[in-house]
Amino acid sequence: MTSQSLKGIFATLPKLVLFALLLIIYRNGNAQVTIAGDTTNLLQILSHTRQLTLQTVDDSTQLTIVAGNVKLKQGNTLFFCDSCVKNDRTKLFEAWGNVRIVDADTATVTANHLRYFEDKQLAFLDGNVKLSDGHGVLTTPDLEYDMMTNIGIYKKGGRVVNGKTVLTSKEGWYYADMKDVYFKKDVVLKDPAYNIVTDSLLYNTESRTARFISYTTITDSSQNVIKTREGFYNQVTKQAEFGQRPTILDTKGRRTVTGDRITQNDSIYMVTGRGVIVDSAQGVTIIGDKIFQNKTTEAVLATQKPLMIVKQDNDSIYITADTLFTAKLTALYGTQDSIVVDTVSGLKIAAIGEKDSTNRYFEAFRNVRIFNDSIQAVCDSMFYSFKDSVFRLYDNPIVWAQNSQITGDTIHLFTKNKKPEKVEAYDNSFMVNKMDTDAYNQIKSRRMDGYFIDGNIDSVRARGFAECIYYLRDDADSSYTGINETKSDIMDIYFVEKELDKVVFRSQVTGTIWPLSHKKPSEMRLEGFQWLEARRPKTKYEMFE
Structure with missing residues (x-):
């Protein structure tokens, strides 16, 4: 059969049918194809079980078709698949079935189908794509993966699982070398400790650190809501920082925390730069350039020109001092079923309940001043x-x-x-x-x-x-x-x-x-x-x- 007649047959057959016919015509063995000359950056077929080489169109185009436990190599990168077609003239090959790319120590990618440009070292994968960097696993319908820069891009939705943390977005850029993922459009991070919703987010799968680069809403397990435009949260150390005038809303205690910058170390918030805490349940506002809050005990310490405002209809009370502190009375006296006597003043204090709306006190130290009309x-x-x-x-x-x-x-x-x-x-x-x-x-x-x-x-x-x-x-x-x-x-x-x-x-x-x-x-x-x-x-x- 001539090349022209073979060309006519191939032209009339769909690709998958063509492959079925080609796989019927095979020869046994584990032949290895080696490209002559400098093989440092060329794609080599290392092993397979079936091969058919076809001369088509003209002498300049040759398709190498292999199947059965196919293994290829380019530089330090290995390719595995069930079958593939390799075009030496265009430096393009396609692979089907159990496709796997092992990029040295950087990442492993699996898919149903791969189109790979040998010169550019650019891979296009689709069908149940998974990319793993040893810490997180990305799944997406299709992925563009640059083997030279080790950057993967998806634009039809992706999902990254890192331990108990799950991140999803419409688009994403996966930087395998740095273990960074840039999520964009409808980004959602779900974790047992908190959920994050934003438009853009950077996440490192190794350090397990999320960086906020756009307007972001974070809801923790206690239903506290944090709104910020920049900052980070480390899931391992529990340290966090929020910038550009963030806000924390305690929906249970009806307390709002705002400042130029808020940092968190485990359960302690530190508010710096025009910090404001509004306790709507108590009708109290605390202002200061540096404020500390324990989100577990709800204790608050304010320094650097702190001011407390006890709100009332027309005659609020204003209190300033070098240091202001407020916490629950039950933390001071414990939960009581009877009358408590203050050991300092001798005054009797009525029984205190943990959920009592009046279960709170505050203290002021040094240069205390109080004003109302x-x-x-x-x-x-x-x-x-x-x-x-x-x-x-x-x-x-x-x-x-x-x-x-x-x-x-x-x-x-x-x-x-x-x-x-x-x-x-x-x-x-x-x-x-x-x-x-x-x-x-x-x-x-x-x-x-x-x-x-x-x-x-x-x-x-x-x-x-x-x-x-x-x-x-x-x-x-x-x-x-x-x-x-x-x-x-x-x-x-x-x-x-x-x-x-x-x-x-x-x-x-x-x-x-x-x-x-x-x-x-x-x-x-x-x-x-x-x-x-x-x-x-x-x-x-x-x-x-």
Whole structure:
């Protein structure tokens, strides 16, 4: 049969039928075909069980057809298949059935069908394609694999399995040398610890590190939701970093964490750069340039100009300090079925439940300042419980309400509906009420209790070696008529429209009423008198400074 007639027969047959006929015409043996000359970068047929070589079209085109456990080699790369056709002129060969490429130590690829360009070392695979780099396994309908760069590309959907982690996307670039995969379009990563949805993602199968390069949503096993535009997460070390103003939403605790950058080390988040934590369940916002949060215990530590805002309708409370800390009361006292007594203050705290909405406290350390429209305070350390709504102020505390100032060794400020209800000053308590330039009403005692109505101071009771200096006024025209300097065991002080109205002495009273002409205001000072208005927070805006 001539070449022309053979050509006509081949032209009329489909490729698979042609192969069936060719496989019928075979010769036994394991002949090896070696290309003459430099074989360093040429494709060599190493072994097979059946071979047919055909001369077609003209003398320049020769097809080498082999079948049965076929093995080929180019450089350090081995090819395996059930059958293949090799065109020496075009440097192209196709392989069918159990196709396998072993690229030295880089990767192994399997498929049903392969088209391979020998000069370019470019492989096109389709049909149940799998690529393994020793760590992850990629499956895809078809794959373009560059043997020179060891880069595989899929554009009809792919799936990478790495341990318990599964990643899918419409498109992907697999960098076998670096064990990196670039996933693009409808990227989804599923893992027992979290799920990731994004448009683009880099993943290293060896280090098991995911890098975020576009808008990404991460949902962990606790249903915390992280939104970020850049960063990484290492599945082995549990370390992560999120950038470009990421947000973490705790859907159970209704808490949102935001900052310029958030890093995670196991269960600890560190927020840097204008960090904000909003606890909508407690109505609390924490701001700071560096914030740490334990996502397991829900404890929060804020430093570098931290600010806490306790929200209420029209008169929120602002608290600043060098350091702010908040955590669950059950972490401090444990879960209790009965009344708990605070070992520091002696105050009784009602029973605490783990799921109680008031199961929280916060502390402030160094340079503590508190502001709201009704009351302001400073101290060196503070403790607040959401269970009893009491601010416990320690180390040189000062509380201001309108024109009045209260000091003591320790002060407890009780609030109700987040408004001041009562203030208690213990040991060396001292109250100053400014009347005019250099004129001050003053009361000192061992203990002092002040009461508020609608956020305004209404009355004060001073007990234990109480002393007072206060200015008497004429009821008709409110002009000053004298100065009362008195000692008593118990005194009650009453205010009207935020001004001191009268003082009532309850027992063991001794004292003097001085005419105004006999005493200068600057001379009328009780021992320990201080007017500390310069330390008083004036507006909520200075709390952000």
